[in-house]
Amino acid sequence: MPGTPLITELRAALGADAVLTDPDLLRMHQRDEADLCAAGTPAVVVRPRTTEEVVAVVRAAAGHGVPVVPQGARTGLAGAANAVDGAVVLSMVAMDEIREIDPVSRIAVVQPGVVNAALARAVAEQGLYYPPDPGSWESSTIGGNVSTNAGGMCCVKYGVTTEYVLGLEVVLASGEVLRTGRRTAKGVAGYDLTRLFVGSEGTLGVITEVTVGLRPAPEQSLTLVAVFDSVASAGDAVARIAAQGLTPSLLELLDRTHLSAIEAYRPMGLRTDAEALLLAAVDTGVRAPGDLARIGEVCTAAGADEVYAATDAVEAAALLQARRLAHPAMEHFAARTYPQGNGGLVIDDVAVPRAALAALLDGVARIAVECDVPIGVVGHAGDGNMHPNIVVDRADPDSVARGRRAFDEIMRLGLALGGTCTGEHGVGLLKRDWLAEEIGPVGVRVHQAIKSALDPAGLLNPGKVL
Ligand SMILES: Cc1cc2nc3c(=O)[nH]c(=O)nc-3n(C[C@H](O)[C@H](O)[C@H](O)COP(=O)(O)OP(=O)(O)OC[C@H]3O[C@@H](n4cnc5c(N)ncnc54)[C@H](O)[C@@H]3O)c2cc1C
Numbered sequence: 143m144p145g146t147p148l149i150t151e152l153r154a155a156l157g158a159d160a161v162l163t164d165p166d167l168l169r170m171h172q173r174d175e176a177d178l179c180a181a182g183t184p185a186v187v188v189r190p191r192t193t194e195e196v197v198a199v200v201r202a203a204a205g206h207g208v209p210v211v212p213q214g215a216r217t218g219l220a221g222a223a224n225a226v227d228g229a230v231v232l233s234m235v236a237m238d239e240i241r242e243i244d245p246v247s248r249i250a251v252v253q254p255g256v257v258n259a260a261l262a263r264a265v266a267e268q269g270l271y272y273p274p275d276p277g278s279w280e281s282s283t284i285g286g287n288v289s290t291n292a293g294g295m296c297c298v299k300y301g302v303t304t305e306y307v308l309g310l311e312v313v314l315a316s317g318e319v320l321r322t323g324r325r326t327a328k329g330v331a332g333y334d335l336t337r338l339f340v341g342s343e344g345t346l347g348v349i350t351e352v353t354v355g356l357r358p359a360p361e362q363s364l365t366l367v368a369v370f371d372s373v374a375s376a377g378d379a380v381a382r383i384a385a386q387g388l389t390p391s392l393l394e395l396l397d398r399t400h401l402s403a404i405e406a407y408r409p410m411g412l413r414t415d416a417e418a419l420l421l422a423a424v425d426t427g428v429r430a431p432g433d434l435a436r437i438g439e440v441c442t443a444a445g446a447d448e449v450y451a452a453t454d455a456v457e458a459a460a461l462l463q464a465r466r467l468a469h470p471a472m473e474h475f476a477a478r479t480y481p482q483g484n485g486g487l488v489i490d491d492v493a494v495p496r497a498a499l500a501a502l503l504d505g506v507a508r509i510a511v512e513c514d515v516p517i518g519v520v521g522h523a524g525d526g527n528m529h530p531n532i533v534v535d536r537a538d539p540d541s542v543a544r545g546r547r548a549f550d551e552i553m554r555l556g557l558a559l560g561g562t563c564t565g566e567h568g569v570g571l572l573k574r575d576w577l578a579e580e581i582g583p584v585g586v587r588v589h590q591a592i593k594s595a596l597d598p599a600g601l602l603n604p605g606k607v608l
Pocket residue numbers: 174175211212213214215216217218219222223234254275276277278281282283284285286287288289290291292293294295342343344345347348349350469470566567603606
């Protein structure tokens with residue numbers, strides 16, 4: 143619809159090169175990486191470069207009563223970035239400037255389209271560290287990370303994105319520009335509006351600038367692998383490591399399905415006969431060799447049949463790379479299992495208290511049998527945050543129905559164990575019912591009140607979260 147008054151207005155405000163209506167591009171911007179989630183076709187994709195341009199887009203869309211769907215790199219795994227029919231997709235990728243790195247205050251100020259790894263590398267050059275490291279760090283954006291409150295592998299020691307967001311600039315649905323938070327080491331003025339927008343998945347405002355806190359670069363880490371003949375024993379080892387007061391900087395679990403999928407995708411000599419593998423790292427400086435040895439002992443006591451340390455940084459990096467390949471390897475596995483493009487993955491993101499991890503893992507194995515679907519489990523075990531990956535045949539409605547049943551059973555189990563329906567991927571479209579279940583009617587009403595106070599016409603990323 144190149145000629146609509148809204149598109150003419152957008153072209154006048156942003157220039158024709160930032161207002162895209164090519165049907166291939168519209169299709170490309172329909173969805174994120176989540177499988178089996180509804181997605182519409184946007185009327186237009188805009189790529190603003192400044193806050194003023196974002197204001198112009200939000201005001202123009204509001205004037206025409208058209209929804210706005212913010213997007214980063216579309217690596218999301220909950221359908222939160224999926225377009226709705228006729229929407230303006232607000233792609234933030236062109237706002238990719240690192241505006242400031244201040245080693246004294248240990249902060250950086252960035253536009254939302256900066257890619258996570260680009261920020262991590264830029265601050266590392268100044269001896270600093272931006273910890274949040276989602277597996278998608280080479281492509282996902284800081285704006286997307288903030289909007290989903292992304293986690294990653296280092297979160298077991300360093301915490302998730304919200305721990306590092308000090309302040310935001312946000313364009314509200316009204317077109318007003320709100321500044322939240324601070325640049326100072328401390329600051330408690332007013333309600334914590336910064337945290338309100340972290341994890342809000344584009345439903346409360348469009349983030350146009352982020353001030354993040356940084357840490358000094360960590361010590362070199364040492365890495366260990368523990369091999370188990372049962373997934374639940376690996377889960378038990380995680381609880382024991384925490385109970386010993388140890389502070390690994392990484393504690394990841396891969397089950398047999400994932401080990402085999404990774405070996406088939408990119409052979410690297412992983413033990414595919416093992417039921418589970420724990421990957422642990424410590425970065426505690428002079429104490430690191432001792433801490434690593436204690437983690438190894440705990441794993442052996444929990445039933446590991448082999449424990450070995452990476453001999454050097456190259457081997458450690460290869461092990462980390464194997465973990466990072468889990469998602470593409472499982473997509474490859476699904477494609478091999480159900481060829482002709484029919485292999486689908488429903489990715490769960492349940493998090494439970496660490497003490498309940500073994501029970502969760504046992505339960506997922508039982509659900510796989512009951513629902514008769516292959517489920518591989520991988521995840522940030524140290525956080526109790528697991529990603530059961532349910533493999534379905536998209537061409538077979540019965541397979542899809544069994545996959546969805548397994549997804550729901552895992553959610554139910556996670557909540558019954560005192561957990562949450564999403565540890566890091568967000569609610570999006572995939573977990574809306576389960577969010578309501580988790581927070582209850584009062585929680586739902588408070589969410590709705592906040593949404594209608596900030597976006598009374600419901601035009602910002604409609605249908606997501608609640
Ligand atoms: C291989 C792979 C590995 C992954 N590993 C992890 C992991 O370890 N941990 C983890 O947490 N996630 C992981 N993810 C999921 C995903 O990468 C994260 O959710 C990421 O934060 C999304 O960033 P994005 O830039 O792609 O945002 P998108 O997917 O484009 O958008 C995500 C949400 O943010 C909103 N949004 C984006 N930018 C803005 C903005 N400027 N203002 C307002 N709203 C905005 C969107 O509307 C949407 O609701 C992984 C994904 C893949 C494909």
